[in-house]
Amino acid sequence: MKRFVYFAICITLATMATANDFKNMRDQFRHKLHYELCHVFGAQDPGAAVLIMKDGKTLFKQCYGIADTQTRKPVTDKTRFCIASLSKQFSAVAILQLAEKGLLSLNDPLSKFLPEYKADFFNRITLHHILSHTSGIPDARERGDRHFVLTATDVESCGYMKTLDHLNFEPGCGKYEYINPTFQLVYQIVERVTGMPFEEYMQKYIFKPAGMKGTCYFEDGRTIPDMAHGYTPDGNGGYREFDYGEETFFATKADGGIYTSINDFAKWEKALRDNKVWSEDSKRQAYTPHVAIPEGANYGYQPYNSYGYGFFINERPGHKRIVYHTGDNGGFTIYAGKVPEDDVIVLIFSTRDNIDRMGIAGKIWDMLEEFYYI
Secondary structure, X not given: OHHHHHHHHHHHHXXXXXXXXXXXXXXXXXXXXXXXXXXXXXXXXXXXXXXXXXXXXXXXXXXXXXXXXOOOEEOOOOOEEEOHHHHHHHHHHHHHHHHHOOOOOOOOEHHHOOOOOOOHHHHOOEHHHHHOOOOOOOOOOOOOOHHHHHHOOHHHHOHHHHHOOOOOOOOOOOOOOOOHHHHHHHHHHHXXXXXXXXXXXXXXXXXXXXXXXXXEEXXXXXXXXXXXXXXXEOOOXXXXXXXXXXXXXXXOOOOOOEEEOHHHHHHHHHHHHOOOOOOHXXXXXXXXXXXXXXXXXXXXXXXXXXXXXXXXXXXXXXXXXXXXXXXXXXXXXEEEEEEHHHOEEEEEEEOEOOXXXXXXXXXXXXXXXXXXXX
């Protein structure tokens, strides 16, 4: 009996020591990262919200600086940022959902959904190509009309494709070019396949199942509670607003129009992880590298980077695979990355465009390795 009690005490003490060690390590991680971020985001400047989660639990959550320089409202975990091109993964999931339901196939040509697009090459460009930026469609949007580029909707922005007569390369030839208008096509495809307005579909089948009650698309005149603005340096040591009305093609939705908070986006990540909005097979397809991103690419190049469906995949030798996306719209600078195998998520939502986003993300991933979270 005494021996049993002795062993029980030893086990308890060892467990307590392990728990204390873990807490100390976690505190060191938090303090070190907070110190780093305080040197990037000043308390009185446009700021950021940063969230890191492991196994669905918060490792680090801090907010910095100002969400709106007019009201001086600070950034909080409820602040809604324009997440820009992170919106593409939501559109990709919508297409994958419709494929699961048998309403379309990723091998379907664009001509099936958009018969008014007359060029023969629309018979060769498939949904797979537009979701992976391998279509060859050029970004030939009209930029001479200032009002048009500031206010164009998804349908208006893609209008040039009706008379498009050339491609930058043959679809599926192995080349990559990041093109926003091809993701804007998802807006029309979803509506034509489902008979529902795009936003209605996204609310019912994407945001609601994920529990994202505080998420919506930007629209001119729409009130968005806790809405942040984007900012850029004004050349005089301060910042000027840089979003709708200042930035071109800000009003399109399927490629970059979502406003959400780090709290709501964390719910999205959990929904993706737990297959609440798609199947395991759809997840596999989205996270599979479909095309390598070459050095000199117009957007998204990092060493060992590829593109899936709405996600970048980085497979640096000797490190864990990171599935991520970046977003840039006006002054908003956004990053959302994860190591699916370790269930670690990193979110950096910033309201200004003069930060080294990939440098910050790289430091965070290095620290997560240092403290054994991945």
